[in-house]
Amino acid sequence: MFAPSQLEVRRFFCQTYRKLREGAPLIPMEALAADWIQQHPEYHAELADEETALAAVYSVEEGRTNPFLHLSMHLTITEQHAIDQPSGIRQAIDLMAAKRNSLHEAHHVAMDALGEMIWASQRSGLPPDGHAYLDSIRRKATA
Incomplete structure (x- = not known):
């Protein structure tokens, strides 16, 4: 399993953006990332300055969105959708995308559920609950 460091993730997105420009x-993998980068022009200035990006701190108190976390979550959900893991995620994302008329918006809904699952896992010390994650997306897709 590949587990890149925070700096490696930031370099990946900055270098992908440079290559894209x-x-x-x-x-x-860069092509997948480039698609999401293009859909987030609000991150382009940060991605263009690799040195500053490597040193940046994104705290909740500052109210700044971490573009690297956001883009990484898009890639995670893209991969989950491609391999249908957890089983049923492809159908749930497709349903959400049809309901919202936007794959991008469906990803953002899934990101909320993914973040909740990770937070619950960290808080409880238990493994991430893929079933709860999938159920959350399904509930939002059918609400």
Whole structure:
């Protein structure tokens, strides 16, 4: 299993954005990331300055969204959808995307559920509950 450090994740997104701007070839994972980067122009300035991005701190108190966490969650949900893991996530995301008329908005709903699952796991010390995660997305998709 690949477990990149925070700095590696930030470098990946900054370098992908640089390659995207330069029109350089992208490897498949960079191409997926580039799609989400293009849909988030509000992050472009931060992605363009790798040195500052590597040193940035995103605290809740500051009210700043961490673009690297946000983009990483898009990639996570994209991968979950592609391999349908947890089983049923593809259908739930597709239903949410149809209901919201936007895959991007469906991802944002799934991000909330993913964040809740991770938070609950960290708080309880138990493994992440994929069933609760999927149920949360399904409830939101059918509400």
